[in-house]
Amino acid sequence: MVTATVASAFTFSLSRTPPPSFPVLLADYFGGLNTLVPFSILATILAFVWVGIRDVAGAVVFARFYGYASGVIVSLPPSILTHMSPNMGIRLGMMFVFAGYSF
Numbered sequence: 001m002v003t004a005t006v007a008s009a010f011t012f013s014l015s016r017t018p019p020p021s022f023p024v025l026l027a028d029y030f031g032g033l034n035t036l037v038p039f040s041i042l043a044t045i046l047a048f049v050w051v052g053i054r055d056v057a058g059a060v061v062f063a064r065f066y067g068y069a070s071g072v073i074v075s076l077p078p079s080i081l082t083h084m085s086p087n088m089g090i091r092l093g094m095m096f097v098f099a100g101y102s103f
Contacts, residue, residue, distance in 0.1 A: 036080065046065055
Protein backbone atom coordinates (compact mmCIF):
# COMPACT_ATOMS: atom_id res chain seq x y z
CA MET A 1 0.00 0.00 0.00
CA VAL A 2 1.38 3.39 -1.03
CA THR A 3 0.75 6.16 1.44
CA ALA A 4 0.56 9.85 0.59
CA THR A 5 4.00 10.38 2.09
CA VAL A 6 5.62 7.76 -0.12
CA ALA A 7 3.76 9.04 -3.16
CA SER A 8 4.90 12.60 -2.55
CA ALA A 9 8.48 11.44 -2.00
CA PHE A 10 8.40 9.65 -5.35
CA THR A 11 6.84 12.69 -6.99
CA PHE A 12 9.50 15.03 -5.65
CA SER A 13 12.39 12.75 -6.52
CA LEU A 14 11.13 12.01 -10.03
CA SER A 15 10.26 15.59 -10.92
CA ARG A 16 13.79 16.94 -10.81
CA THR A 17 13.50 19.20 -13.84
CA PRO A 18 15.47 21.39 -14.06
CA PRO A 19 18.20 19.45 -12.27
CA PRO A 20 19.59 20.74 -8.96
CA SER A 21 22.93 21.49 -10.61
CA PHE A 22 21.35 24.03 -12.99
CA PRO A 23 21.67 27.05 -10.63
CA VAL A 24 25.30 26.11 -9.97
CA LEU A 25 25.99 26.23 -13.69
CA LEU A 26 24.20 29.57 -13.90
CA ALA A 27 26.30 30.87 -11.00
CA ASP A 28 29.46 29.69 -12.72
CA TYR A 29 28.53 31.49 -15.93
CA PHE A 30 26.83 34.68 -14.65
CA GLY A 31 28.31 34.95 -11.16
CA GLY A 32 26.99 34.01 -7.74
CA LEU A 33 25.27 37.27 -6.85
CA ASN A 34 23.75 37.60 -10.30
CA THR A 35 22.21 34.17 -9.83
CA LEU A 36 21.18 34.62 -6.21
CA VAL A 37 19.18 37.80 -6.77
CA PRO A 38 16.65 36.37 -9.30
CA PHE A 39 16.14 33.24 -7.21
CA SER A 40 15.59 35.38 -4.11
CA ILE A 41 12.98 37.40 -6.00
CA LEU A 42 11.35 34.15 -7.15
CA ALA A 43 11.23 32.86 -3.57
CA THR A 44 9.71 36.15 -2.41
CA ILE A 45 7.02 36.01 -5.09
CA LEU A 46 6.29 32.38 -4.22
CA ALA A 47 5.95 33.29 -0.55
CA PHE A 48 3.14 35.68 -1.50
CA VAL A 49 1.60 33.09 -3.84
CA TRP A 50 1.40 30.70 -0.89
CA VAL A 51 -1.68 32.55 0.34
CA GLY A 52 -3.69 31.51 -2.72
CA ILE A 53 -3.16 27.76 -2.47
CA ARG A 54 -6.46 25.93 -1.98
CA ASP A 55 -5.83 22.22 -2.66
CA VAL A 56 -3.21 19.49 -2.37
CA ALA A 57 -2.10 19.73 -6.00
CA GLY A 58 -1.37 23.42 -5.55
CA ALA A 59 0.60 22.68 -2.41
CA VAL A 60 2.69 20.09 -4.23
CA VAL A 61 3.47 22.48 -7.08
CA PHE A 62 4.25 25.26 -4.62
CA ALA A 63 6.55 23.02 -2.57
CA ARG A 64 8.41 21.98 -5.70
CA PHE A 65 9.11 25.52 -6.89
CA TYR A 66 9.73 27.03 -3.46
CA GLY A 67 12.05 24.18 -2.50
CA TYR A 68 14.06 24.74 -5.65
CA ALA A 69 14.35 28.49 -5.07
CA SER A 70 15.18 28.16 -1.38
CA GLY A 71 17.80 25.51 -2.14
CA VAL A 72 19.62 28.04 -4.27
CA ILE A 73 19.34 30.65 -1.52
CA VAL A 74 20.86 28.26 1.00
CA SER A 75 23.63 26.84 -1.18
CA LEU A 76 25.06 29.89 -2.98
CA PRO A 77 26.06 32.32 -0.16
CA PRO A 78 29.09 30.30 1.03
CA SER A 79 30.59 30.28 -2.46
CA ILE A 80 29.80 33.98 -2.92
CA LEU A 81 31.47 34.83 0.37
CA THR A 82 34.61 32.86 -0.44
CA HIS A 83 35.04 34.87 -3.65
CA MET A 84 34.38 38.23 -1.99
CA SER A 85 36.39 38.00 1.22
CA PRO A 86 40.16 37.76 1.65
CA ASN A 87 39.78 36.48 5.24
CA MET A 88 37.22 33.84 4.43
CA GLY A 89 37.62 31.49 7.39
CA ILE A 90 36.39 33.87 10.06
CA ARG A 91 33.68 35.44 7.92
CA LEU A 92 32.40 32.09 6.69
CA GLY A 93 32.20 30.89 10.27
CA MET A 94 30.34 34.02 11.32
CA MET A 95 27.91 33.61 8.43
CA PHE A 96 27.15 30.02 9.40
CA VAL A 97 26.70 30.97 13.07
CA PHE A 98 24.10 33.60 12.21
CA ALA A 99 22.43 31.39 9.61
CA GLY A 100 22.24 28.53 12.09
CA TYR A 101 20.87 30.76 14.79
CA SER A 102 18.18 32.21 12.52
CA PHE A 103 16.87 28.83 11.37
